[in-house]
Amino acid sequence: METGLIILILAVAIGLYSAINIGANDVANSMATSVASGALTIKRAVMIAAVFDVLGAVLVGAHVANTIRKGLVDPAHFVDSPNLFMFGMLAAVAGSALWVNIATFLHLPVSTTHAIIGGVLGFGLVSVGASAINWTIVGYVVLSWIISPVFGGVISFVIFNIIKNYILGSSEPIKKTRRLGPYFVGIVFFVLTLAIIYKGLKNLHLDLPFLEATLISLLVGLAGFVVGSVLMGRYKEKDTDPYSQVEQLASPLQVLTACFKAFSHGANDVANAIGPVAAIVAVLHTSQVTQDISIPIWLLLAGGVGLAVGAYVWGRGVMETVGEKITVITPTRGFSAEFGTAVTVLLCSRLGMPVSTTHVAVGNIIGVGLAGGISALNLAVIKKIFYAWVLSVPAAGGFSVGLYFLFRLLFS
Amino acid sequence: MSIISKLFGKSPFEPLYQHMCKVKKCVDLIKPLMQAFFDEDFEKVTEITKKIFKAEHEADLMKKEIRINLPKGIFLPVARGDILRFLKEQDNIADATEDLAVLLAIRRMKVPTELKEELHSLVDDVIEAFDLTMKVSSEIKILAETSFGGAEAHKVMEMIEKIKIKEWEADKAQMRAAQKMFSLEDQLDPVSVMMWMNIFRELGNLANHAENTGDQLRIMLHE
Numbered sequence: 001m002e003t004g005l006i007i008l009i010l011a012v013a014i015g016l017y018s019a020i021n022i023g024a025n026d027v028a029n030s031m032a033t034s035v036a037s038g039a040l041t042i043k044r045a046v047m048i049a050a051v052f053d054v055l056g057a058v059l060v061g062a063h064v065a066n067t068i069r070k071g072l073v074d075p076a077h078f079v080d081s082p083n084l085f086m087f088g089m090l091a092a093v094a095g096s097a098l099w100v101n102i103a104t105f106l107h108l109p110v111s112t113t114h115a116i117i118g119g120v121l122g123f124g125l126v127s128v129g130a131s132a133i134n135w136t137i138v139g140y141v142v143l144s145w146i147i148s149p150v151f152g153g154v155i156s157f158v159i160f161n162i163i164k165n166y167i168l169g170s171s172e173p174i175k176k177t178r179r180l181g182p183y184f185v186g187i188v189f190f191v192l193t194l195a196i197i198y199k200g201l202k203n204l205h206l207d208l209p210f211l212e213a214t215l216i217s218l219l220v221g222l223a224g225f226v227v228g229s230v231l232m233g234r235y236k237e238k239d240t241d242p243y244s245q246v247e248q249l250a251s252p253l254q255v256l257t258a259c260f261k262a263f264s265h266g267a268n269d270v271a272n273a274i275g276p277v278a279a280i281v282a283v284l285h286t287s288q289v290t291q292d293i294s295i296p297i298w299l300l301l302a303g304g305v306g307l308a309v310g311a312y313v314w315g316r317g318v319m320e321t322v323g324e325k326i327t328v329i330t331p332t333r334g335f336s337a338e339f340g341t342a343v344t345v346l347l348c349s350r351l352g353m354p355v356s357t358t359h360v361a362v363g364n365i366i367g368v369g370l371a372g373g374i375s376a377l378n379l380a381v382i383k384k385i386f387y388a389w390v391l392s393v394p395a396a397g398g399f400s401v402g403l404y405f406l407f408r409l410l411f412s
Numbered sequence: 413m414s415i416i417s418k419l420f421g422k423s424p425f426e427p428l429y430q431h432m433c434k435v436k437k438c439v440d441l442i443k444p445l446m447q448a449f450f451d452e453d454f455e456k457v458t459e460i461t462k463k464i465f466k467a468e469h470e471a472d473l474m475k476k477e478i479r480i481n482l483p484k485g486i487f488l489p490v491a492r493g494d495i496l497r498f499l500k501e502q503d504n505i506a507d508a509t510e511d512l513a514v515l516l517a518i519r520r521m522k523v524p525t526e527l528k529e530e531l532h533s534l535v536d537d538v539i540e541a542f543d544l545t546m547k548v549s550s551e552i553k554i555l556a557e558t559s560f561g562g563a564e565a566h567k568v569m570e571m572i573e574k575i576k577i578k579e580w581e582a583d584k585a586q587m588r589a590a591q592k593m594f595s596l597e598d599q600l601d602p603v604s605v606m607m608w609m610n611i612f613r614e615l616g617n618l619a620n621h622a623e624n625t626g627d628q629l630r631i632m633l634h635e
Contacts, residue, residue, distance in 0.1 A: 032416045109415045169562020243557045243564075318414070329420070330557070358415060365419055372489040372559035376421030380485050385415060 003411050004284045007086050011093060011277045016306045018097045019273035022112050023053065023310025025104065028318035029358040030265050030341075031258060033365070035319055037247075037334040039254040046315050048255075049262045050308035056266025057304030059196050060349050062295045064268050067137065067352040068116060068275025069282065069295070073124035077132045082283045087407040088127050088400075089276035092119035095400030096272070099392065111356035112272040114389045115396035117141060120276065122397030123404045144353035145389065148344050149363025156340035156367035163332050164371060173242050177249045178232040185228030188256055188339070190221030192263065195346050250331035257338035264345035265357045266304055272354065274303035333373045337364040359385055422481040424488070424495055425556040431478060432502050432549040434471040438464050438509040439542050439618075446535050449516050450523050461513040468510045475503050489559055490632040498632070501625040502549065505542065508618040515611050521604060524596055530589040534612070537582035538619045544575045545622040548629060555633070565633040572626040582619035586612050 031045040040048065069089075078085035096115035103110040117138075124132045167176045198213035208216070235249060278295045329337075341357065341364045348355045362385060369377040441464050448456035478499055482492055523531070548571045551564070558564040593600070593608045600608075 029414055029416050032414065109418075164559045164561065168558040168564075171563040173563075241554070243554060247557075362415055362419055365416070366487075369487055369489075372561075374420070374487075375423030375425055375489065375556055376481075377487040378419055378421045378485065379487050381415055381419045384418075 003083065004086065007090055007407075007411070008280055008284055011086075011090050011280045012302070014090070014094050014097055015273045015277040016302065018093060018100075018112065019270065019303045019306025020310035020314075021097065021100060022269050022273060023049075023307035023312075024314035025310075025318060026112075026265060026269060026357060027053075027262075027307075027311035027315035029361060030261050031315075031319060033329055033334040033337055033361075034254055034258040036329045037251070037254060037331045039251040039331050039334060040258060042316055042319050045258065045319065046312055048259050049265075049311040049315060052259045052262035053266035053270075053307040053311060054301070054304035056263035056268075056349075057270035057307060058266075058297060058300045060263075060267035060346070061270040061274075061300045061303065063352040064271035064349055064354045065275040065278050065295050065300070067141070067354060068120060068271050069279040071137045071352065072117065072120050072134060072141070073128075073132050074134055075279070077128045083412065084127055084408070086280045086283050087411065088123035088404050089120070089279040091123050091400045091402075091404035091407055092116065093273070093276040095119040095122065095398075095403050096396040098399045098403075099396040103388075103392070103395075108391070109358075109384055109388045110392045111358055111389065112269065113354045113356045114145070114392035116272040116275065117354060118393035118396035119400035121393070122400035125397075126401050126404060141353060144348055144351075144355050145359070148348055148353070148355040148360050149366075151363075152340040152344035152360045153363035153367030153370070154340075155343060156336045156364040157371045159339055160333065160336035160368045160371040160373045163336060164373070167246060168243065168332070173246045174235075174237050174249070177246050178235065181232045181249060181253060182225045182228030184253055184335070184339070185256060186221040186225030188260055188342075189224030190217050191343060191346070192260060193217040193220040195267075195350055247330045247332060250335055254331040254335040254338065257335050257342055260342035261338045261345070261357075261361075264342045264349060266307055267349040268345050268355060269357060270300060270303040270307060273306060274299050277303075329374070333368050336368045336371075336373065337361065340364040340367060356389075359389075421486050423556070424478055424482055425552050427474065427478045427481070428495070428499060428502070429550055429552055431471060431474045431499065432546060434467060434474055435502055435506045435509075436542075436546055437467040438471065438506045439539065441467070442509060442512070442535065442539060445513060445516060446531070449521075450528060450531075452520070452522065454520050457517050461517040464510055464513045468506045471503060471506045475499055489556065494628065494632050498625065498628040501621055501628050504621040505545075505618060505625065508614060508621055512611065512614040512618065515607065515614055519603075519607060521607060524599065526596055527589070527592055527608075530585070530592045534582065534585040534589045534615055537578065537585045538615050538622075541575055541578040541582050541619045541622045544571065544578055545625050548572055548575065548626050552629070560632050561634050569630060569633060572630050575623050575626040579619045579623040583616065586616045 027046065027049040031040065031049055034040040035042055035045050075085060093116070096112065096119040099115050100110060100112050121133060121138065166180055167173050170176045194213060194217035197208050197216060198210060232249065238245060278299055281296065281299060341361045344360050345355060345357050362381065365374065366377065368374055441460050445457060445460045445464070448460060479496065482495065486492065488495065548568060551568050551571070554564055555568060589612055590609065593605070597605060
C-alpha cells in the first residue's frame with residue numbers, strides 16, 4: 001500500500017510537529033503560575049513539564065485520542081473507502097496545525113483542542129455529510145468546554161477558601177499549614193494513582209477493577225500523607241513574617257500540583273496531535289476502518305516525547321515572556337489554581353473529553369480570584385477566550401476541508 | 413499572546429503603600445516647617461513649603477497612576493470603590509499638609525511665646541495620629557495576602573482604634589490651643605486671630621483625614 005505508507009509518514013510527521021507546537025506553547029500556560037510564584041525556576045518547570053507530559057500521554061492519553069480517532073466521525077461510514085478516511089484524518093491534523101500556526105502569528109489566543117475538533121468535523125461534513133458525525137458526542141465535547149473551566153473554578157474557589165479560612169485567617173498560620181499540608185499531598189497522590197490504575201493501564205495489560213484500584217490508591221495517598229507530614233514536620237519556624245513562611249511551606253505543594261498538572265496536560269492534549277494519526281494507523285494495520293484496536297503505545301510515547309521536546313526546546317522562551325508579566329501570585333494561590341486544573345483536566349481525560357488546559361487554568365485562576373486570592377483580575381479575557389473558540393472550530397474546519405480535497409486530488 | 417498573563421492585572425496594594433510613603437514625605441516636613449515658623453524664619457518656611465508642594469504633586473501623580481490601573485472591568489478582592497476612597501483619604505492628608513504650609517507661608521506672623529507649648533502639643537498629636545495611620549497603611553500588603561480577613565484583619569482593626577483615640581486627643585489639643593489663643597486676644601490683631609483659627613483647623617483636618625484613612629481601610633476588612 002504505497003499511498004498508505006506516504007500518508008502514514010506524513011501523518012506522523014505532522015502529528016509530531018503538532019505535538020512539539022503544543023508542548024512549546026502550552027507549557028508556558030500550564031507552568032506560568034509555578035514560575036511566577038517562584039516555586040519553580042523556568043528550567044525546572046520545563047523539565048517537569050517534559051517528564052510528566054510524557055507520563056500522562058502514555059498512561060492516560062488513549063481516552064481522548066479515541067474520541068478524536070473514532071468518537072466524533074464514525075469510521076463505519078468509510079468501510080468502502082478507507083482511503084478517504086485516511087485523507088480526512090490527515091487533513092484534520094494538518095489543517096488544525098496550520099490554523100494554530102496562523103493564529104499564533106496573528107496573536108490570537110487559540111487552543112489546539114478546539115482546532116483539532118474543528119478539523120475532524122470539517123472533513124466529516126464534506127466527505128460524508130452531517131450524518132457521519134456523532135452529534136451527541138460533539139454536544140458532550142462542546143458542553144465539556146463550558147463546564148470544565150467552571151468546574152475547575154469551583155474546585156479552586158473551595159480550596160482557596162479552605163486555605164484562607166483555616167490557614168491565612170488563623171493566628172498561628174504556620175502550625176495550621178503543617179497540619180493541613182499533608183492532607184493535600186495525600187489527596188494529590190490518591191487522585192493521580194486512581195486515574196492511572198483504574199481502567200487506565202490497558203496498554204500495560206494491568207486492568208484493575210474499581211475496588212482494588214481504590215484501595216491501592218488510598219494506600220498510595222496515605223503514603224503521600226505520611227511523607228508530607230514528615231517533611232512538613234521538619235520545618236523550623238522562624239521569627240520573620242508568618243505569611244511569607246506559609247508561602248514557603250506551600251511552595252513544594254505547588255511543585256507537586258505542577259507535576260500533576262503537566263501529567264493531566266499530557267493525558268489530554270497528546271490526543272490533539274496523535275488522535276488522527278492513530279486513526280490512520282488503525283486503518284493501515286487492518287486495512288479496514290471499523291476494526292477496534294487500541295492505540296499503540298509507541299504512538300502515545302511519540303506524542304508525549306513530541307510534547308516534551310517542544311516544552312524543553314521552545315517552552316523556555318515562551319515561559320520567560322509569560323512569567324515576566326505575572327507579578328501577583330503566591331504558592332498558596334498557585335496551588336489552589338493548579339490543583340483544580342489538574343483534577344478537572346484529568347477527569348475530562350478519563351471521560352474522553354478533549355478540553356483546553358489553558359481555558360481550564362483560566363477558570364481556576366478566576367475561582368481563586370473570586371475567593372479573594374488575586375490582587376487584580378482582568379476579566380475581559382473571558383470574552384477573548386469565547387471568541388477564540390467560536391472562531392477556532394470553523395477556521396480549523398475550513399483548512400481541514402481544503403486539505404481534504406487537495407489530498408484526494410493528489411493521491412487518487 | 414498568553415491568556416494567562418493577560419488575566420492578571422496590576423495589583424493596587426503595593427502602589428497604595430508607596431503612595432502613603434509619599435504622603436509621609438509631606439507630613440515629615442511639618443515639624444521642620446513649624447520650627448521655622450516659630451523661629452520666624454520666613455525664608456525657611458517658604459523653602460520647606462516648596463518641598464511640600466513637590467512631594468504633594470508627586471503623590472498626586474501616583475494617585476493618578478493607581479486610578480489608571482484600576483479600570484472598571486477589573487476584579488479585586490475588595491470593592492474597587494473602597495480602594496479608590498481609601499486612596500483619596502490618603503491623598504487628602506497630603507492636601508491638608510499642603511494647605512497648612514500655604515497658611516504658614518502667606519503671612520509673616522509673630523508666634524506668642526505663651527502659645528508655643530499648646531501649638532507643639534497639637535502638632536505632636538496630629539503627627540502621632542498620622543504615624544499610626546502610616547503603620548496601618550503599611551499592613552495593606554499583608555492584608556492582601558490574607559485576603560482581608562482573619563487574625564491579621566483583627567490586628568489592623570485594633571491599630572485603627574488607636575488612630576481614633578489619637579485623633580480625639582488631637583481634637584482636645586486643638587481646643588486647648590484655640591482657648592489659649594483667645595486668652596491672648598487682646599495682644600493679637602483680628603487678622604492674626606483669623607489666621608490662627610485657620611492654622612488650628614488645618615492641623616485638625618490632617619488628623620481627621622488620618623482617621624478617615626483608617627476608617628476607609630476598616631470597611632475593606634471582614635471578620
